[in-house]
Amino acid sequence: MEEGRFITLEGGEGTGKSTLARGLAEALAARGRAVVTTREPGGAPGADAIRALLVQGDVNKWSATEEALLFAAARLNHLTHTVRPALARGAIVISDRYYDSTRAYQVAAGGLAPSVLDQLNALIEAPAPHLTFILDLDPSSGLSRSRGAEAGEDRFEKKDRGFHARVREEFLAIAAREPKRCAILDASAAKDAVLAQALKTIEARLW
Ligand code: TMP
Numbered sequence: 001m002e003e004g005r006f007i008t009l010e011g012g013e014g015t016g017k018s019t020l021a022r023g024l025a026e027a028l029a030a031r032g033r034a035v036v037t038t039r040e041p042g043g044a045p046g047a048d049a050i051r052a053l054l055v056q057g058d059v060n061k062w063s064a065t066e067e068a069l070l071f072a073a074a075r076l077n078h079l080t081h082t083v084r085p086a087l088a089r090g091a092i093v094i095s096d097r098y099y100d101s102t103r104a105y106q107v108a109a110g111g112l113a114p115s116v117l118d119q120l121n122a123l124i125e126a127p128a129p130h131l132t133f134i135l136d137l138d139p140s141s142g143l144s145r146s147r148g149a150e151a152g153e154d155r156f157e158k159k160d161r162g163f164h165a166r167v168r169e170e171f172l173a174i175a176a177r178e179p180k181r182c183a184i185l186d187a188s189a190a191k192d193a194v195l196a197q198a199l200k201t202i203e204a205r206l207w
Contacts (some may be wrong), residue, residue: 004034004087005206006127008098011135011175012167013157014146015187017096018196020135023195024094024202036086039096040074044081047074059158064110068120071102076124082103083127099126100174105156108170109163131205133198134175137187139164 007024009017018039025035041051050070054062062070075098084094099121106112143157143164175182183201185194 002090004089004091006083006087006092006093006095006129007202007206008095008100008129008132009135010097010100010104010105010171011187012137012139012142012164014144015135015137015140016145017135018192020133020194020198021094021096023191024198025196028092029036032092034089035094036082036091037094038078038079038082039120040098040101041071042074043078043083044094046077046081050074050077050194055153055155057155059155061155064106064112065116067110067118067141068102068106068112071106072120075099075126078088079124079126087127092168096131098129098132099170100132103174104148104167104170108173109159109166115188129181131202132174132178132182133201134171134182134184135187135194136168136172136184139168141188159165 009020011017021037021039025037028035040047041054042048050073054067054074055071078095083093083095099117102117102120103114107114107117139161146157147154172184175184183198183205185197187194189197
């Protein structure tokens with residue numbers, strides 16, 4: 001059987017990634033594709049337990065290095081139990097966040113050395129996505145959209161404006177460095193327009 005396709009959705013807070021994931025899953029399933037939607041941190045029972053440690057509580061409870069280790073453990077659990085089995089079955093896996101989030105939040109905004117993330121990705125043998133959508137939006141609009149999305153899951157939202165500005169810049173820099181893998185979507189557009197653009201890109205690039 002043909003190996004599936006791994007699509008990741010990246011961007012700052014409140015950029016509409018989970019809405020886009022739902023829209024893509026529905027549209028691709030209607031076209032007869034097997035689709036698995038998932039998210040990071042999370043997407044498997046062990047990773048969900050680590051998620052609670054990361055997203056709840058005091059803003060300064062973990063350093064960027066501690067966070068990167070926890071995200072890597074959650075990612076390995078997610079890859080092993082959810083992503084790799086689904087790809088092996090030939091499914092399209094749509095993940096709301098993946099390793100570009102670690103590069104934006106822990107490396108660019110948090111100050112972790114890039115080589116540490118490279119080593120962690122090598123250690124867990126993290127596969128590169130076939131396609132990554134970067135949802136771009138001014139962080140102040142995103143943060144006002146996202147506040148209170150899931151009760152108590154606001155640790156990263158409490159970081160200051162400079163942190164969120166560096167996250168946005170880094171996502172755009174990743175897209176510029178890897179234009180074949182990445183496509184930028186204007187997340188200030190209507191959600192139907194964002195979905196239509198994403199579907200067009202998938203059809204053009206993935207098959
Ligand atoms: P979510 O709000 O999109 O579900 O993601 C939870 C938070 O975790 C979000 O604020 C971004 C953050 N995050 C990182 O800092 N590094 C990572 O590697 C991932 C996957 C998420």
